[in-house]
Amino acid sequence: MHEAIRSVQEQEHRPDQVVVVIDNNESLLHDTREFFPHVEVVPNDGTRGLSGARNAGIRRTWTTVIAFLDDDAIAEPAWLGRLARHYGDPAVVAAGGKVLPLWQDGRPPWFPEEFQWVVGCSYRGLPQSLHPVRNPIGCNMSFRRTVFETVGSFREGFGRTGQDAAGCEETDLCIRTRRSMPDAIILYDPEAVVHHRVPPGRSNWGYFRKRCLAEGRSKNALVESLGAGAGLSAERIYVTRTLPKGVARALLDAVLRLDPWGLPRAAGILAGLTLTAGGYAAAKLSGAWRTT
Secondary structure (H helix, E strand, O other), X not given: OHHHHHHHHOOOOOOOOXXXXXXOOHHHHHHHHHHOOOOEEEEOOOOOOHHXXXXXXXXXXXXXXXXXXXXXXXXXXXXXXXXXXXXXXXXXXXXXXXXXXXXXXXXOOOOOHHHHHHHOOOOEOEOOXXXXXXXXXXXXXXXXXXXXXXXXXXXXXXXXXXXXXXXXXXXXXXXXXXXXXXXXXXEEEEEXXXXXXXXXXXXXXXXXXXXXXXXXXXXXXXXXXXXXXXXXXXXXXXXXXXXXXXXXXXHHHHHHOOOOOHHHHHHHHHHHHHHHHHHHHHHHHHHHHHOO
């Protein structure tokens, strides 16, 4: 967390306000206040979890644009300036950037780039230059305050709570935003970079499996709340274009470059797709069973 806070304090574009939210950890709250006496450190006064903590931070800010950085991420010095520049266009209501993994135990050679969303990072298939997107990545995003005033805050009940690997809270917010503000633009700027720590516990097959299953459940909850058209629009392109290309690339690596990890990467893509679809189907069937 200390590196995350320092990276914000050292931005070339100085932030007008820095709020650090501590989620139900009194000792960490005390220690952080003591270590950063000139930063506003507050407890999560809402529902426990990532969405509740973000909402607590929103309530304590007064700025017209609010940027979000996770406690295990480190922003490059130009990060905030790159995001801020896009708000010169009044149609832009949100902007996010690239998230690069900081593998604490080295990148597993079987881990496909197409599935870096598993560890909260940018993945193969995202735009390579400034481009509108459905939603930014949670640990590197910003919104106009008017978004929260218009459509409400992050939905508490989506997203992470403790060790739960669920997600989609930023997706839910962005879909609601586009429905209320049809002409709104949400941008992905790969030049606005943060580095996201990936601890050893998240670079193994067990976590990959857990996260894919949780993503499937989250997508089902999103569809149940907002409809399949909005909830799965980006996923259709990802599944029909990005993943087949990823499998082909991995197989070519195995055949042409004699890469021994090419086949495991191809298998990882297929396994990740199967697990995510399985989590989605299981959640859907569970919901259907409860209503009968």
